[in-house]
Amino acid sequence: MSEDTTPSRSNFITDIIDEHLENGRFDRVHTRFPPEPNGYLHIGHAKSICLNFGVAEDYGGQTNLRFDDTNPTTEEVEYVESIQEDIRWLGFDWEDRLFFASDYFGQLYNYALQLIQKGKAYVCDLSPDELRTYRGTLTEPGKNSPYRDRSVEENLDLFRRMKAGEFPDGSRTLRAKIDMASPNLNLRDPVLYRILHAEHHRTGDEWCIYPMYDYAHALSDSIEGITHSICTLEFEDHRPLYDWFLDELGVFHSQQIEFARLNLTYTVMSKRRLLQLVREGHVSGWDDPRMPTLSGMRRRGYTPEAIRAFADIIGVSKANSIVDMELLEHVLRDDLNNRARRVMAVVEPLKVIIDNYPDEGEETFEVPYFPWDRENSPTREVPFSKEIFIERSDFMEDPPKKFFRLAPGREVRLMNAYYITCTSVAKDAHGEVTELHCTYDPESRGGMSPDGRKVRGTLHWVSARHALDAELRLYDTLFTQPNPYDVPEGGDFKDNINPDSLQVIREAKLEPSLAEASVGEPFQFMRQGYFTLDSVDTHPGAPVFNRTISLVDSWAKLEAERGK
RNA sequence: UGGGGCAUGGUGCAACGGCAGCACAGCGGACUUUGAAUCCGUUGAUCCAGGUUCGAAUCCUGGUGCCCCGGCCA
Numbered sequence: 001m002s003e004d005t006t007p008s009r010s011n012f013i014t015d016i017i018d019e020h021l022e023n024g025r026f027d028r029v030h031t032r033f034p035p036e037p038n039g040y041l042h043i044g045h046a047k048s049i050c051l052n053f054g055v056a057e058d059y060g061g062q063t064n065l066r067f068d069d070t071n072p073t074t075e076e077v078e079y080v081e082s083i084q085e086d087i088r089w090l091g092f093d094w095e096d097r098l099f100f101a102s103d104y105f106g107q108l109y110n111y112a113l114q115l116i117q118k119g120k121a122y123v124c125d126l127s128p129d130e131l132r133t134y135r136g137t138l139t140e141p142g143k144n145s146p147y148r149d150r151s152v153e154e155n156l157d158l159f160r161r162m163k164a165g166e167f168p169d170g171s172r173t174l175r176a177k178i179d180m181a182s183p184n185l186n187l188r189d190p191v192l193y194r195i196l197h198a199e200h201h202r203t204g205d206e207w208c209i210y211p212m213y214d215y216a217h218a219l220s221d222s223i224e225g226i227t228h229s230i231c232t233l234e235f236e237d238h239r240p241l242y243d244w245f246l247d248e249l250g251v252f253h254s255q256q257i258e259f260a261r262l263n264l265t266y267t268v269m270s271k272r273r274l275l276q277l278v279r280e281g282h283v284s285g286w287d288d289p290r291m292p293t294l295s296g297m298r299r300r301g302y303t304p305e306a307i308r309a310f311a312d313i314i315g316v317s318k319a320n321s322i323v324d325m326e327l328l329e330h331v332l333r334d335d336l337n338n339r340a341r342r343v344m345a346v347v348e349p350l351k352v353i354i355d356n357y358p359d360e361g362e363e364t365f366e367v368p369y370f371p372w373d374r375e376n377s378p379t380r381e382v383p384f385s386k387e388i389f390i391e392r393s394d395f396m397e398d399p400p401k402k403f404f405r406l407a408p409g410r411e412v413r414l415m416n417a418y419y420i421t422c423t424s425v426a427k428d429a430h431g432e433v434t435e436l437h438c439t440y441d442p443e444s445r446g447g448m449s450p451d452g453r454k455v456r457g458t459l460h461w462v463s464a465r466h467a468l469d470a471e472l473r474l475y476d477t478l479f480t481q482p483n484p485y486d487v488p489e490g491g492d493f494k495d496n497i498n499p500d501s502l503q504v505i506r507e508a509k510l511e512p513s514l515a516e517a518s519v520g521e522p523f524q525f526m527r528q529g530y531f532t533l534d535s536v537d538t539h540p541g542a543p544v545f546n547r548t549i550s551l552v553d554s555w556a557k558l559e560a561e562r563g564k
Numbered sequence: 565u566g567g568g569g570c571a572u573g574g575u576g577c578a579a580c581g582g583c584a585g586c587a588c589a590g591c592g593g594a595c596u597u598u599g600a601a602u603c604c605g606u607u608g609a610u611c612c613a614g615g616u617u618c619g620a621a622u623c624c625u626g627g628u629g630c631c632c633c634g635g636c637c638a
Contacts, residue, residue: 015580036638071637128636137634139566173636183567185634194636213638237568237633260570260631271638313587315577317570320631324575327588337601371597404599415597447597458597527598555599 011316013055013257017228020255021059026227029061033087033094034101034217034231036068037079037201039271040286040293041086043307043328044262050311051259052230053092064224065094069102070216072200080201082286086294090304101216102202104223108211109163111219111249112174112192116155120248121192122148123158124175131173134180135188141181142188148177162195165208169195174209178244186241190214218242221254229254232261233318262314263322266477267292268484268493282497283478287536289546290478290501300475301522301532301548306335322483332549336522336530341369344382344415344460345510345525345545347472349389351435351464354420357386362465365446367416380513384417387464389509391527394459395436397425402558404456406436412457415526419444419455460526462509470514471544472505473534510543517543527551 020026031052035041041049056063065087069075087094115121124147126134136142150158159174161167174193182188192215197208218241221229229242236258246253263269268277269292277283277291286293289300297307309331314323362385368377394405394412406412411421420438428434443450447458478501484493510525517523519535529550537544 011577034638038638068638074637131636132634135634137566140634141566142634170636175636185567188634191636196636210636212636217638233569234632235638239568258569265575313576315587317577319570319576321576324588327576330588333600342598372601402599413597455597457599460598524598524600527600529600551598551600553599558599 009054009058009312009315012318013051013228013230013259013316014058016255016257017055017059020227025255028227029056029059030064030225030227031056031061031230032064032066032221032224032226034066034068034220035083036071036074037076037083038071038074039079039275040082040295042269042271042274042292042294043264043297043310044269044292046090046294046307047262047311047314047316048230048232049087049090049092050308051316054311055228055230061227062097063092063094064097064099064226066099066101066220066224068213068217068220069100069200069202070211070213072196072198072210075201077201082295086298089294089298090307099220099224100202101211101220102200104216104220105203105207105211107223108216108219109209111251112159112211112215113156114249115176115192116159116174117152118248119152119177121174121176122150122155123162124148124173124189125171126173128170131191135185136180138185144180145175145189148189159193162193162209163207165197167195169197171195176215176241176244178241184237184240186214186238187244190241214238214241215245218245218254218256219249219251221256222246222249222252225252226254229256231256231258233258233320258318259316260318260320263320264292264328265322265325265482266479266484267325268479273493276494277478280494282494289473289534290475299535300546301336301530302332303335303339303522306332309335325477329549333530333552336524336548340522340524340530342371342524342526343369343380343511343514344462345470345472345508345514345528345531346389346391346460346462346467347474347505347508347525347528348392349462349507349509350392350395350433352388352390352420352461353435353437354386354388354440355423355437356439359386361386365416380511382416382511382513383463383466385463385465388414388461389464389467390414390436390459390461392433394457395422395433397433400562405459406457410457411441411455412459413444413447413455414440414461415458416447417445417461418442418447419449460528462511464509466512467509468512468515468543470508470510471537471542472508472531472547473544474503474505474547474550476501476503508545510545514543514545517545522548524551 033052053063124145134143173191175189178187180188193209196210239256287295287299364381364383366379367382368374368379370377399407418440420440424437426435479496480498481496484496517533530548531545534544
């Protein structure tokens, strides 16, 4: 290992860290990822995770995982478990530094007592409605609470009784005494503690007062010795408050730094909206493969490597932006291209009968999984017989120019097998093509003919007799608009839900080796796309494969342009 | 003049007073037992107006546009 601490990424945050390291503000880097356990992690969180863990790693520092569990009414253990699973899956390790804000409830309470004693906090009896009125507006100052000048003793007594459970929910709060006329609303005597007689997933009914985010977060960072507390832009206005707590209490002072959260085209990234999609049944769950959640992406076949590569490539800044989905897809394909086994599967089967092949004949080809490295590649046996399936779209009776696939009288190569020539077409009463008759050239075994003649098209295929039946799920974007919130007046983001985001193929034909596929293993169904076994709906003998991402298809693009 | 923040090709990110660059997308070509991948080439940008300077994306002034803030959510 080298001692090199030169950051491998550089951005405005590393600039700030470099400055801190140079001017002596800090002599180390310690970050944290602070999820609230009230939902599943999504690709936007992945950006933050990669940033926090990545930056610490670059500087030889550490990263804590800390659950921000200060609101028992929305938080659940289900989420704390899924969050840990997702972060581990992404490839990051918090070692023994798993913390919960609730670990600090005792200390946070004592800090509150200190603030009261300093005359910097008071118990307020205003109702939520009154409080809103007293807070003022964006352009007008607020008014001091009538309870603002209670004595230290009374505040101490009242706060202790709040903790003791003497008062009902919403009847009182502990507020910081700052400035009701501040143009920054966060400083207009913000609430520090509220009364909540709710069962907490870790502390049970030990507490009936819970600290607010601003207060708990700043002090949790301080307690853990976090040097750089990286959060999203909307907390920029909160930084003066963050600093106020640490200064008033005279404790270790972490530096909050804000960056722009990730937005992606054709999807939504807010936990509230995602939860809505789940609850209203627009998707099958948090792990629906169309969801931008890490669990959904994992099920879909995304790799952690691709997601981390994505996080690196998009960079970090303070400018609001919407990253093009195509960039995500690019890094995904790039990663899958290097690791996915190449196999054959027919999505929309069309039967081909090879007339001059022996009726009961059968043979197998040993085919490498990684065709570009035939020498070292593992292989599997692919059976061939008189009747095979090809892709319906690989045949056209009356093909346009530049269609290089099968057509009457035309010769193509069956990948790794033989050259075949289409001799006749069978149709049903509606004129629909039902099967094709072909002849094969026995000399072309393996896919090359000794006379060296060239064929332009190479098709994938599956032996009819040996085919493995499977369900395929083909996904499109969850929304039809690059920006789902782009709706006419009075509209809703759900108006843009793509009704065709899921296409189920029930009668796909796969090469038999796919019976051995395991969850998490990426495949390329050649000429189609990358697929992986569905971890939820696959049953013995009834495989379901998710299309992770299609291959780039320049023929489809040509056709689309022709259609215009 | 409530406060805070942000503006660089179509998209995302660099350039930190000295030739505006990278990636994706696009376009053209080569190669191909995947119309994939790969390779080669290529189009395209500093929000506006002033100012400072030999020199401004960068500094200053004034505009404009967009985002965030009035939970006892985070």
